[in-house]
Amino acid sequence: MRDPDQKRAPASPRKPAAGMTREERLKAALKANMARRKAQAKARAGSGADNNKNE
Template sequence: MAHKDAPKKPAKTGETREDRLSAALKANLARRKAQARARGDGMDGAGQDGAGQNNAGQDNKG
C-alpha cells in the first residue's frame, strides 16, 4: 500500500495557468466575434451604437 504522506510533485502552475488563460482568451474572442457577426447581419451598419433600438412608436421628446 502506498504512503499517503508522500509529497507529490508540485504542478507547473506558471505554464498550466498561462495555457488556461490563453485558451480562455482565445475562446472568449471567438465567441465575441461570432456575436458581433450575428448582430451585424441584421443591422446593415445602421445604429451601431444601439441608441433607439427599443423605441418603436414612442415619442422621444421627454
C-alpha cells in the same frame, strides 16, 4: 454544533499536486488563461457577425 474532532476542509478546493514546481504551475495557469481568452475572443467575433446581419 460542530464536532471538535472533525477536520476542517482546506480553504482552497484547488490543491496543486505535491510534485509540481512553481514554474509548472505558472505554465499550466497561463495555458488555461490563453485558452479561456481564445474562447472569449471567438465568442465575441461570432456574436459581432450576428449583429451585422440585422442591419
